[in-house]
Amino acid sequence: MEVERLSFPARKQWDVGDFQEAMKDLFFVFVDGEISGFLIAHCWGKEDRGIIMRVAVHPGCRGRGVATRLIESAIGAFREMDIREVEIDVEIVKGGAIQLYERVGFRIIRSIPMDENNTMSDENGSYYMMKMDIDQS
Numbered sequence: 835m836e837v838e839r840l841s842f843p844a845r846k847q848w849d850v851g852d853f854q855e856a857m858k859d860l861f862f863v864f865v866d867g868e869i870s871g872f873l874i875a876h877c878w879g880k881e882d883r884g885i886i887m888r889v890a891v892h893p894g895c896r897g898r899g900v901a902t903r904l905i906e907s908a909i910g911a912f913r914e915m916d917i918r919e920v921e922i923d924v925e926i927v928k929g930g931a932i933q934l935y936e937r938v939g940f941r942i943i944r945s946i947p948m949d950e951n952n953t954m955s956d957e958n959g960s961y962y963m964m965k966m967d968i969d970q971s
């Protein structure tokens with residue numbers, strides 16, 4: 835919860851209930867002495883599809899490859915579950931995160947318009963849907 839609080843603005847933070855609901859499928863924690871980051875993902879086995887819902891790294895531990903390792907671990911787990919396509923939705927303002935996802939193999943598919951109330955709107959494009967095909971070989 836501390837990593838969450840330090841990583842997202844108050845209006846976008848998840849509470850304990852949100853975490854408990856989301857953590858049912860994949861929950862990875864990076865521990866280096868103490869918890870420095872986490873990743874939460876959801877899988878639809880029947881559809882061969884996974885979605886990375888949240889990645890965050892403690893501000894004091896960023897830029898050292900923690901998020902990259904978390905994402906690579908999730909992709910390894912997806913591969914073992916025969917999941918072939920992984921999606922992540924990223925705020926367009928998060929240029930750094932977009933670069934990070936592109937580096938591990940995600941590609942921008944389309945932009946998703948959202949307004950400030952998180953409802954769909956045609957006016958403010960604010961998210962990219964990014965996807966990655968997992969090589970099963």
Ligand SMILES: CC(C)(COP(=O)(O)OP(=O)(O)OC[C@H]1O[C@@H](n2cnc3c(N)ncnc32)[C@H](O)[C@@H]1OP(=O)(O)O)[C@@H](O)C(=O)NCCC(=O)NCCS
Pocket residue numbers: 841842888889890891892895896897898899900901902903923924925928929930931933934
């Ligand atoms: C995005 C985030 C998870 C990256 O974690 P991290 O452990 O620092 O990432 P890594 O060290 O694995 O990768 C770093 C690379 O990502 C990119 N990157 C990540 N954040 C960046 C930023 N704020 N500015 C510029 N580049 C950034 C760079 O390409 C960087 O490569 P470099 O270190 O060679 O310059 C972390 O900054 C974070 O928790 N941010 C707040 C929460 C958030 O935005 N989560 C993503 C929601 S989609």
